[in-house]
Amino acid sequence: MIEANRMTTYHGRSLVSKVVDSYSTSLELCPFTSEDRGIVALIDARPTYGICDITCLLCNRLNITHLSLGWEPTDTQSEDFFSFAYYPPPEMISKAYATLIKDLGFDKFTILYEDDGSFIRLQQVINTWPTTMEPILFRKLDPYGDNRETFKYIFKVARMSYHVLDCNITNIHKYMNEIVQVENATEFQSFILTNLDAYSLDFKAIDDLMANVSTLHLTTPSEATWKDKGMLGARAFGLETALAADALSHLEKAIRSLQLTTDNLPDPPPLCQKSTRSEYEESAWPLGYDLREALIKTTTKGFSGHIEFDSEGRRTNFMLHYSKLDKESQFVYAGDWDYKTNVITKKDHVDDRSLALKPGSKIRVVTKTGSPYFSVVDTPEGKVYRGYCVDLIDAIFKYIKETRKEHFEYEFYIAPGNEYGNQIEGTNKWTGIIGELMDHVS
Secondary structure (H helix, E strand, C coil), X not given: CEEECCCCCEEECCCCCCCCCHHHHHHHHHHHCCCCCCEEEEEECCCCCCCCCHHHXXXXXXXXXXXXXXXXXXXXXXXXXXXXXXXXXHHHHHHHHHHHHHHCCCCCCEEEECCCCHHHHCHHHHHCCCCCCCCCEEEECCCCCCCHHHHHHHHHHCCCCEEEEECCHHHHHHHHHHHHHHCCCHHHCEEEECCCCHHHCECCCCCCCCCEEEEEECCXXXXXXXXXXXXXXXXXXXXXXXXXXXXXXXXXXXHHHCCCCCXXXXXXXXXXXXXXXXXXXXXXXXXXXXXXHHHHHCCEEECCEEECECCCCEECCCEEEEEEECCCCEEEEEEEEECCCCEXXXXXXXXXXXXXXXXXXXXXXXXXXXXXXXXXXXXXXXXXXXXXXXXXXXXXXHHHHHHHCCCCCEEEEECHHHXXXXXXXXXXXXXXXHHHHHCXXX
């Protein structure tokens, strides 16, 4: 909360609510803002749940700027004249993810989600998916339970390789650990993490995760910028902290633009409930409209990038950063998504994580016997593989070693049943070489 005093300086006060319902929270605000302790703005970090609750309504009725940090826009945002949402509109973020899905060449994919909020956060991903493509596969995950059977179905039965994971950041490692327990060849999988703080994670503790993982984010790990604000450890601060700092900085700049003095600064009213509309109108802060206009006209650069609002108090003209998980298990900047163009511009080349081999791994080459392509010959030294396939694979890896200076261990093995493979009736599974390839055994 930001309050003004007679010297036209501004300072903040924090209210840590001891209640959870919006009505009780609004009752706490009344004594907190009474006795000449009125506030000119309220920075609200509570979830919105899609509604302008009593606290939000009080601010709007009394012309007090309400600066929300929650991700979910209110149903009445266009009518909440004094409300500003510092979290970018979810439909624009999902539009960016829809563009990323297209750029990465997803031809079919799974949406893995924890709650129904995902259908709001991913609305553009869902609504813009072409009807001519294979339908999106939706699977709900249990953050407190075992999801391995769900993942088995996705990988082994539905045979999906592309996935969008929309979940709380604290659960991403849990799900990835479950995935590597049921899928022994994650290098054939690709994931998009939609949590805007996901880029701050590393996956060094999950050695077997070799999947390609991408994400978008609003903030960047700029330690120097945080230090300038007296805050150390860039990766320790999440998006909510960044948005709170940005709201405060933006508000301060807007207030200063008004050039207020002690002669033209009326006291803000206490945020107390009234009985009638006329009482609200009589108590409303006269400078509320001026401050709102100043906030819309004021742009600034914050931790979450460019800060600018449209006439309805929604973030506009912002940028999202594109990062990929590298071979060292950390996210590396790879480009930017632009609000105006809806285009992801690749800036830095980052190799796909799937190109890295797990420590001690060996490439397995599946085949079947049959002259002149592949045969097994018993010699005094043991079994020896011969044939055109052996010569070809040997030549390929020799070329890689000579040109790229990379050495790979590889081995041949004969497919179960020594056959090319046939589809198992009534299932999506195959036998033989085809089955080994589809199951990522080879």
